[in-house]
Amino acid sequence: MSSLGLNIGLKSLLTAQAHLETIGHNVSNATTPGYSRQSLQTSASSPLRLRGLLQGTGVQGDVINRTVDALLQARIKTQVSSLGRIDARLDTLSNIESFLGGASDSGAPALLKKMFQSFSSLSTAPEDSVLRTGAIQSTVNFVSQINSLATRAVELEQNTFQRLQSNVEQVNVLAEKIGALNSQIANGEIGSSTANDLRDARDQAVRELSQFVDVRAVEDARGAVRVLVGGRILVSPTTVESMSVAGDPATGSVELRISGQPVTPSGGALGGLLGMVHEDLPQFRGSVDEFARNLILEANRVHSTGVPTSGSFRVLIASNPLQDRNRDGLVADELLSSAGLPFELRAGDLYVNVVDEASGDITKHQLTIDPQRTTAAQLVSSLNAIAHLSASIDAQGRMQIVADAGKRFDFSPRLDTRPDDVGSFGGGRASLGSAGAEPFVLALGDTLDFSGPAGAFTVTFGAAGFTQIGAATAKELAAALNADPSFAGNSLVASDVAGRLVVQTLGAGASESFQLVGGTAAGALGWSAGTTVSGQNSAVNPQISGVYTGAANGEFIFRPNMDGVIGTTPGLRIEVFDGAGVKLTELDVGPGYTPGDQLDVLSGVRASFGFGTVSASNNDVFKLDVVADSDTSDVLVALGFNSLLVGSDAATLAVNGDLVRDNSLFAASYSGAAGDGGALLDLLQVESRGFASLGGASLDENLADIISGVALQIDSESGARDAEQFLLDGLDTRRDQLSGVNTDEELVRMIEHEQAYNLASQYLRVVNDLMTELMNIL
């Protein structure tokens, strides 16, 4: 009996002590992060059968529990991952925003404005060398700003890669820690005890790990936690894997691996950084590159067709080399579409003007280019075919064009002021033109009989020189005629004017004449046998002035409606046709017209005709090329002829070195006049005109969109971050409310258990007294 009483007292004392120790542990760890309050679970000891009664045997301590909600922990973990991800993204985005410098006066938009401002100042006095230097300098400034954007973007990618590496190291350290804790907990929980503090430490480690990468932590029956990242095991009850980073940030092919196997986490700092490296940073770089490309393309489209202040070119070398894509050691056989040129060509035309230095006369030549069919060698040979020009490809693959002495060339759309090069329209020479345009239906062996100053002769057309004699072109016929010795011997010359064959005497004047006697080919050319043609002393010399304001390239073909004398014959009109033979307008050159006066033709083109005789029966004709865009194929831009900007993306963007060295090469005009800023005005419009390739936005809008895009992203991510932080704070508060230590509560319980201890000691004294009483009786 007494031993039971003592035992009860002893157990009560010990239990109270254990309570107090637990309370003391709680109070000491009130500020420890991740600590969950512990409490001793007690229960009444099993009763004994004593003296016919089921006697209670006091209190016993069962287990020390910690108050923790596993689901809440899991939710906190998820929240920490989200926050970690957003934080990593925000950091990188803020970095981008700071070097974009959108709001500052030295950022890219401000420098773009300054560049076009300097162009505008130049347009008030295009011949001023100081203003030109200013224009080129501000272009250089803007270009270097874009270059530095590209460099910083690359640096940022490198930086992000390094952060990935350091974060992965942290992950590995934490994984090791969790693994160690796993084995310690497994060892420590033998029996029915719980290793509360170790579990708290492990929960804290898992929470820290979640900040870096989103994990799934699953506890197994033996108390060990299995940590999975993206489906792969990082920590197992027995092993710890290691994570690594592989790849090259420059190519965007960065990959996370766990023990060699690729894994893609979507949350945590790693998830955020990976997303940046895979998507956001390349997208940003892509949009800056796109902006730079469009700037180069559009600025060069205008500049390449302009004429520099120092005049048209004697030599021009391309800035972009052709590349030997099929590796046969030659660049010349590459198709223009696959020669490694930075810009794409389109099927279209190129107009080249050859200018005579002394007289200022220009002759326009039209080349047709189809990038899918034309090779570089074919382009070179068609440039070579232009009189007074020679083209070649140098050892580095760059094409170059050289003009003969006394000649220059350019690509401007200006009008040819003297389009009647051979004098086939009321010229001094005796001139007979074919009635219609090519193709001419001839047969092998067809002849033309002429009678010239040296007598009568016949020219026979053989197969040589004709691709298909049934569809002979004027050029082929002219070449065949000019090659005939008796033709040249009679001082006759043949040429191709607007697709018509024109036969003329070499000399001019009223005494020159020849006769078409007949021939089987005469009918196909619309000539009647026995036609005599004579020259005249006063040539009509049609002259063109004005600027073509039409939207499309084309040609105007001028033909008289009857035989007559300019300014004298009633009813004499000059009819104007387009290349397809549709009549566009007619000009009255009858008695009301004063020879030499200018008449409005169409779209800003004016023509004047001098005094002379024109003949419709001899098929007088001349052609005027009207050009709105002299390079619809973009071949000048692709090859880099007469460019303002060189390069193909933001990092390689630069101002053409030739212009920096010699600013008089800046092509401000279309006509070559010192004060003409026509090309410059078109260049000014490049900034604010909408382009289809940018979705209708202009270049400055595009740049502003890039900046606003980043700003909007930051703003929305900031808002999301605030929301996530708020949620995390709420969850943390709930966790604290559940598992945290309230010192007042602990103090109260301490008093409670102190009193219990007092009561127990009182009880023991009473039991001792009883025993002493008993002992006294004995």
Added chain:
Amino acid sequence: MPVRPTQQATFAQIQRGLEANFVKLSRAQEQTATGKRIVRPSDDPVGASLSLAYKRQIAVAERYRTAVDGARVMLDTGSSLLQDAGGLLAEARATLLTAMNGTQSADDRKLLGNSIKLIRDRMLELANARTGNRYLFGGAATSTSPFEETTSAGVKTVRYQGASQSQEVLVGLESRLDVTLPGDEIFSAKARTGTSFAGLTGVANGMSADQGLGYAYLTARHDSTTALALGGGIALAAGGANDTILGVHNFVVDPVTNTARLGAGPDVRLPVAGSPALASVRLTNEHGAEVHLDFSAWNGTAVNGTLSGAGSISLDGTNFTPITLTETDLQLTADGGQTVLHLDTTGMHRAGVELMTFSGTVNVFDVLQGIVDDLENGDGISARELRNRLDVWLGELDRNHENLQIATGELGSLSSRATSLSTSFEDEELAVRGLLSGVEDVDFSQVALEMTRAEQTLQLAQATSSRLLQSSLLNFLR
């Protein structure tokens, strides 16, 4: 779940509250320090993109304004120079009218010619005027002098060698403003109204059209005189070498009055018989055509005879084409075919130097030069012929004056368009700057208010949190 506060939660909450307040305060301070509501684009992305758009608009308006202001300098200078030119032409006209007055002597006319020469030189200076280093009246060719003086066939002419297009500046996305007018539009009328002759020799327009610019002197030369019917012992003096008649002329000798008359000319009293002057008596007709007859062998009878003169004509003074006086469409060319003239010679009656103008194409300098040349009377022309020529010049001068006034008006309207554009761009810039400021700039009174509020909140938070932190059961347990 009942609320169960713990120390840690409370501390964390207090900390967060204080931090948030401090952030607000420091943000307000940042705004005041920079004066901008939007320091980084992410502070207000919508506002930032608006402010970028406004800044673009301002830059564009400023750019157009500076271009227009640059153009204004040229236009205003040009306009005032042209007004000066108009004044000079008016002065020249008055001088010309004085010279046409019949009471002037040759010396008086020479003086007047001198003053017109000065006016011409001054006009040429004006036409080649510059502002800065740019020539004003050369169109787009602003680096080379637009009007150049040359001498051809002894006649001083001025040629326009500038551009026919004018320089433009951009004043809107698709609109351009001319900065100059090409000089040839200002200083030479271009509307050809036909070919006109001063009327000395009787040559007229042919049937075909003519081509050419400016004016030239046609030289009709007398080659030989044929006596178709002389009588009474009268012979040609010096074989007709000094005559200037062309075509068939009638002459009458009247022994009663002792006079001879050519055509409808004045009666010339014959010198007395035996006088040596009889060897060469000069008869002139109503147009001034001369014939010299030798009366030394005259038998004193009345004679009614006819004479015929043959000649040739030249446009450039060196190549002479013989005329039959029956051509209605004689073609003369010069300047390598640039000038083509068709003449009707049937009405020609005397040789001489004929002033031919392509009416409406003579530029103002050449008109003035022509006046000077004629006033100095280098060709030895008669007073009446001089009068005729000066009439022609007057017509051309008036045409040029009108043209100049039209050009002055055009420049003036370009100038006023430039001024109004400049003002409207300035206004636009101002308005958009106001909008930009509204979006971008900080409202100082609002920020000051926010700062005070944040400060107060911070202090309150600090006070209440310290009270909360201090309360604990420990204070009451002994």
